[in-house]
Amino acid sequence: MSGDIIDGKAFAERLRQRVAEAVPQFVETEARAPGLAVVIVGEDPASHVYVRSKGKATVAAGMASFEHRLPDTTSQEELIALVEQLNLDDAVDGILVQLPLPAGIDDKAVIEAIDPAKDVDGFHVANAGRLAVGEEGLVPCTPLGCLMLLKDRLGDLSGLEAVVVGRSNIVGKPMAQLLLQQNCTVTIAHSRTRDLPGVVRRADIVVAAVGRPEMIRGDWLKPGATVIDVGINRIAGEGDRTRLVGDVDFESARQVAGGITPVPGGVGPMTIAVLLRNTLVAACARAGIAPPAGL
Numbered sequence: 001m002s003g004d005i006i007d008g009k010a011f012a013e014r015l016r017q018r019v020a021e022a023v024p025q026f027v028e029t030e031a032r033a034p035g036l037a038v039v040i041v042g043e044d045p046a047s048h049v050y051v052r053s054k055g056k057a058t059v060a061a062g063m064a065s066f067e068h069r070l071p072d073t074t075s076q077e078e079l080i081a082l083v084e085q086l087n088l089d090d091a092v093d094g095i096l097v098q099l100p101l102p103a104g105i106d107d108k109a110v111i112e113a114i115d116p117a118k119d120v121d122g123f124h125v126a127n128a129g130r131l132a133v134g135e136e137g138l139v140p141c142t143p144l145g146c147l148m149l150l151k152d153r154l155g156d157l158s159g160l161e162a163v164v165v166g167r168s169n170i171v172g173k174p175m176a177q178l179l180l181q182q183n184c185t186v187t188i189a190h191s192r193t194r195d196l197p198g199v200v201r202r203a204d205i206v207v208a209a210v211g212r213p214e215m216i217r218g219d220w221l222k223p224g225a226t227v228i229d230v231g232i233n234r235i236a237g238e239g240d241r242t243r244l245v246g247d248v249d250f251e252s253a254r255q256v257a258g259g260i261t262p263v264p265g266g267v268g269p270m271t272i273a274v275l276l277r278n279t280l281v282a283a284c285a286r287a288g289i290a291p292p293a294g295l
Helices: 008-030 045-060 076-087 107-113 125-133 141-154 172-181 196-200 250-254 268-287
Strands: 035-041 064-070 094-097 161-165 185-189 205-208 226-229 233-236 242-245
Touching (some): 008 141, 035 268, 045 064, 076 094, 076 107, 161 196, 172 185
């Protein structure tokens, strides 16, 4: 028996639609559209693809898109000066600096320069702290998207055992905090975990965010577990081609899991949809109005 495929693409499309339907009310109240500024430094091809996708999605949702493309000769001081300028710009509700940044620029210093109220990536230490203590703040897009998929599939998560494989500040740690808030029993596992398959096998929910292609196999899973695969890894395919795979061995895992996200088409589309949601939520917070219900 194969587990259900959790269609992140379809869910993301519905979320984008809900955001687009809520934007006109904001425009009517504030006499302007919510604005997202995206800053990209250098010529990383994958980053440019992401930035184009974000820009198109922002405009499609009825929001204002501001793109700042800087050469790889840009200094850290020049980048932070631009961020500080965007902090003061009332047309901008969200600021996203596309990572990775070129060598010589400290990611952490740039992120810390972003106004936490405009930090739609949720990476600023102030927003990480709010999440850790259960206060309202902007939450990283990918973990929040994963939580939305889990709640859509399982409903109440209270009491379920969850294992997050990976401890990054971008996915692993915030994912664990979000699951704790849903009253899950949460384990964060990583490369130093003893008997990793045994730990994963306990879980009703497995979130794989470790960055190693097809590491988690079907015989690691508890029958019926829900598997959210955050990994995006490019590996050799047929001939000269490459193919995208997750951190989970999809074919073997699908034979055991109750539900599983595919790669591509699972978590990936959720990230941009949640970015749009975060931008609207940030715009509402800055305007002193309640965010639309259902976001």
